[in-house]
Amino acid sequence: MATTPRDGMRILWDQHVDLLIVDIFMPRVNGLDIIRRLKMEKSEVKIVAISGGGTIAGCNCLELATEAGADTTLRKPLKAASVAGAVKELLPQ
Numbered sequence: 001m002a003t004t005p006r007d008g009m010r011i012l013w014d015q016h017v018d019l020l021i022v023d024i025f026m027p028r029v030n031g032l033d034i035i036r037r038l039k040m041e042k043s044e045v046k047i048v049a050i051s052g053g054g055t056i057a058g059c060n061c062l063e064l065a066t067e068a069g070a071d072t073t074l075r076k077p078l079k080a081a082s083v084a085g086a087v088k089e090l091l092p093q
Contacts, residue, residue: 019091021047022034031049035070046071047069048087
């Protein structure tokens with residue numbers, strides 16, 4: 001687990017990661033950019049995009065996350081059962 005986007009990016013490139021849960025709106029970092037970059041460089045990593053809603057250039061941010069490569073999306077506020085279900089679906093083993 002990382003507490004800042006910079007720490008998260010370091011972990012993603014320095015360690016083996018099976019799944020990433022990424023918020024779309026973060027300070028100084030755009031979650032969509034992280035999704036696109038990760039899918040280009042480490043396409044095997046499963047991605048859950050989360051957001052409380054909102055739009056980017058008039059488009060639903062969670063729909064944009066799917067277009068960018070997120071494997072699934074969840075709307076905040078998150079429920080533990082929803083997160084667990086998404087993880088189970090993406091990492092069945």
